[in-house]
Amino acid sequence: MPLIIKDEYPEKLFRKDGKRLDGREINELRPIKMEVGVIKNADGSAYLEWGNNKIIAAVYGPREVHPHHLAKPDRGILRVFYRMATFSVFDRKRPAPGRREKEISMIIADCIEPLLFLELYPGTSFEVFIEVMDADGGTRCASTTVAALALADAGVPMKSLVSAVAVGKIDGKIIVDLSGIEDKAGDADLPIAITWYNEEISLLQFDGNMDLEEMNKFLDLAYEALKNIHQIQLDTLKSKYLKLQEETSNPNHKNDNKGE
């Protein structure tokens, strides 16, 4: 059920008890739930619920490149397609992909590419499709996080995972993981992603204004939050293999391999 009938924002973004509108502390993440292997047809897939965000990502590849002229003879290519469902936002989104979706697709591709060994896959492409089914702020960060998980689920060799989160400023205070309302009504928004093999920043955007001291605080807060998100990603992947191990070590398990 939508909380608001009109697309308008409250004047204050903190409650009287000092907590945020949804009851969080300033450095608290929304509840995050991840799952891998949600799409049977795909080579790899993942589902992410992050607050009210609900995002599905699927990976196909390495496979032949369409159109053919995009193929590179010496390396594979990575293509990311970020899309939002028409009903994922307050006002129905037009079905055709817009400029915003194309830009976000590009920055996510740039963010993930350093993780892959594309030189091992000449002439092929990896395609990552990200479908935002429900959006409530921070979808580009959530999409990056879930795309990395889908690639890992597909068994694509990777240097490490990447995790992303947005930090920002509302009513003059620095907070972690902006919700939709905080994003629209707040003063600053800084999405950031860290690739864990070198612990460096691979996605960074900023809109708003900050002084140097604030910037340092943004980065420190984001780093702490990202460690937690990375742990959830790792646990999700591990639990998939633990489940597989359980199933295969059980002598009574049925072999329901559909290929046979």
Add this chain to the structure above:
Amino acid sequence: MMDVKRIISKIEKDYILSNLKKEERIDNRGLWEYREFQINSDLIASAEGSADVSLGDTRIITGLKYDVGAPFPDLPDEGVCTVMAELLPIASPLFERGPPDEQSIELARVVDRGIRHADCVQTKKLCIKEKEAVYILFVDMYVINYAGNLIDAGGVSALTTLISAHIPEGIWNEEKHETEWTGKYFYGQDIVNELPFVLTYGKIEDIIFLDPSLPEELVCDGKISISVTENKITSIQKSGSATFSIDEIKMLGNKSLEFGKKLRKELNLLQYLAKTK
């Protein structure tokens, strides 16, 4: 990747066919048996109604959005309900990106017609002010995984979405000449009357069967989709190169009414009405 192929080998086709001749299916179903339906409703917070429907491995997520606009001149006191479908590239290696192709348009059209001609959505109740403002409902279906028979899964998905609807109530302000929000909602039970179900049959040679799975869809000569309400047939779509005899159509009409009743009872879609606060 699972065994998703564009073309099925001759051997596999013969295997499917010889099984069907014994009234058996490759997934152990009978000829007139559905795969299992799984339904979740109202899962999308941003939508005014939604459903996540699986039919076997086929999965469709549908959401409802609304807009307020001017009515069609020939129907000045009726709202509009439109259905769109998108075959997402995540759903199958057979699907490509890009504008809607024939298959997604057929899916949307068949589901739309099933709903439109069944007295399902009470379009007169979607009128805010005659000739000035009516609700326009958008039922948008997204195919998440493709394993055959999108139409039947889409039909249940669209219907569940409409049933789970919770839409802000608007009234006409004569002075300002615009719609005002009352702060209240109206719900699925206020706009949905009949519950139409669409049933799709595949045909190979002279064998007809319900709910074709993906391999069956790839080898079948054609399909026929029949929408039914409680007692009436409301829409039919034949597709593919198969031909049906008059007796077969009569038989399928009869079976559709029977299976429609069964689905109506088993799925009990009215349990997905939005919880009123």
